[in-house]
Amino acid sequence: MASPIDDFYAVIPAGGVGSRLWPLSRADAPKFLHDLTGSGHSLLRDTWDRLEPLTGPDRIAVVTGRAHRAAVEDQLPGIADHNVILESEPRDSAAAIGLAAAILHRREPYVIIGSFAADHVIRGTRVFEFAVRDAVEVAREGYICTVGIAPSEPAVGFGYIKRGPELIVDGARDASLVERFVEKPDLDTAKQYLADRDYLWNAGMFISRADVLLAEIAANNPELHAGLVELAEAWDDRDRRGPAVDRIWPTLPKIAIDYVVAEPAADKGRLAVVPGHFDWDDVGDFASLAKLNSGGRKNDLAILGENARILSDAASGIVVSHTKRVISLIGVKDIVVVDTADALLVTTSEHAQRVKGVVDALKLTGRGDVL
């Protein structure tokens, strides 16, 4: 095993609920706290375990909601107190990652940070490590560097990154400038992208010097930058942190890091990309979860849940069992059944994207008790 990278720090923003995975994901049990692969560990824990060889155990920060503090510490018993960065309310990814950058930059001016979603699934940890090590070398040169996933199929559910001219950086094997970001394509376009090989999936991983990231935020959203700097200045003073969070955090612009950092940096030729040749999925909905757990065998029934008591006859798809009930499935194809104590979902892979609509309807009809 290679040793950790001395001046590298990982940041895990652990925020989103994952509405499309309701009723598995809930406000008080968001997606990153679930084991979605049958590994026996939550996605957050798997993310931590993947990063630790790159950083060591003391250099991984988690940015999460106050409500999730106990659950996060339970999942990550090795996490140091100063690495738990608590939001008083969700303010989207630019504020979350920006705050971590500002705090870490004050503690350590030349730190390189990498942000990695808490709720994605990656298989091929060594290849992941190689890609991040390459990205760190690129970041050392002053670029913001992303890891773009080499597509394994013509996916229509992900955004893409178009590679531009090659970048020659010592110690990085296959770096390029990013030419542009591309929205989720239709199937024909996705097939062209797959054949082209200059299109990579945007997995939202960003590696850069903290000062470079903050400068990009300052250039594109001065209000956000000012708030983050003020917060970071008060952060490591126990008496001042709480009041500063209460006063400043709720006023910060709610915006994704893509718009404040990645896209503007790409336009200026300051965004680089290294390809990641590992399996990656953002597990965006139950169709993705089913695929992930069936090992690609289309006629199989995947089962998630420790106490699952499933009886199936000519059924395929996925069952998520969070109760001890006997679940019997007969003749249902590509089915999605999610069985929890207070809510049951029955749909098919084809309709998995519509789960978010149910969540919205539950809010509107006063049944938020099950969200």
Add this chain to the structure above:
Amino acid sequence: MASPIDDFYAVIPAGGVGSRLWPLSRADAPKFLHDLTGSGHSLLRDTWDRLEPLTGPDRIAVVTGRAHRAAVEDQLPGIADHNVILESEPRDSAAAIGLAAAILHRREPYVIIGSFAADHVIRGTRVFEFAVRDAVEVAREGYICTVGIAPSEPAVGFGYIKRGPELIVDGARDASLVERFVEKPDLDTAKQYLADRDYLWNAGMFISRADVLLAEIAANNPELHAGLVELAEAWDDRDRRGPAVDRIWPTLPKIAIDYVVAEPAADKGRLAVVPGHFDWDDVGDFASLAKLNSGGRKNDLAILGENARILSDAASGIVVSHTKRVISLIGVKDIVVVDTADALLVTTSEHAQRVKGVVDALKLTGRGDVL
């Protein structure tokens, strides 16, 4: 309203669990104890209410298992103690109906009895009454008379009765001899039956003088007859009944009344039929239950359950909700979802007949706790 028929007695065998309706029907909550139509009453209670105008409240006997005594008395608060006939274990319909016939015959030698399943659904109570009154007149002449349901569609899930020569009986409008019984047909044959009009559905209703029924049993199964007569002789002596049941009942042949009475009587030209022009269903599986509750609207989602909290988006079929859980259905067609405290079933109308296989598998795999 016409008055009750003086010498008529109704017998309701309330036995079968209804395995094809698992997990709604259970050993301790058989089909006849459920409200399957949203009427607010169990099928047993609806059966009683349908028969009472023909018999009065004191002349309806229920034959059921000892385990169901309390539930039956709860459903039928008007039932007299001497009208509850308890089996120590299930011995099929010939023993159940034969025992009632033997007991009632001892109490009242010239009684006419009619047996009616506890778990069928009938709509059109007045037409039902007319048919039974006609059948009683035919029975008075010494025939065993059944009520055959005039088909409303080419059903493949029911057995049929082929009408033979007309019978002229005073007070009965459309009686015939039964030419033969016909097994469940394929669809083409069922369509011919529907066009033919001489084929009626076999709903298992038998009306006859008790002495005629017992003579038919004696002729075709002397062992069963002897046991029934011995039991009936001890029945109304409180001290002798219990020991007699324990000793004799478990030794009685387990056989359906069709084989001991109906078919042999048909062969001898002693079985008559009057047509019933009312809606009837034996609610044999969830496909039938869905149809019954959707009012024939194929794209509707029927919902059964007092506390149902259902959210559906482009779903059709039926949900049976016996919990207070939120149930969300998205894009599933002709679905069957049965949600109970300890078991969940998800299938489609097309596969409804396979539910029995699940019940068998649960028995075999040691999960009988949910049966």
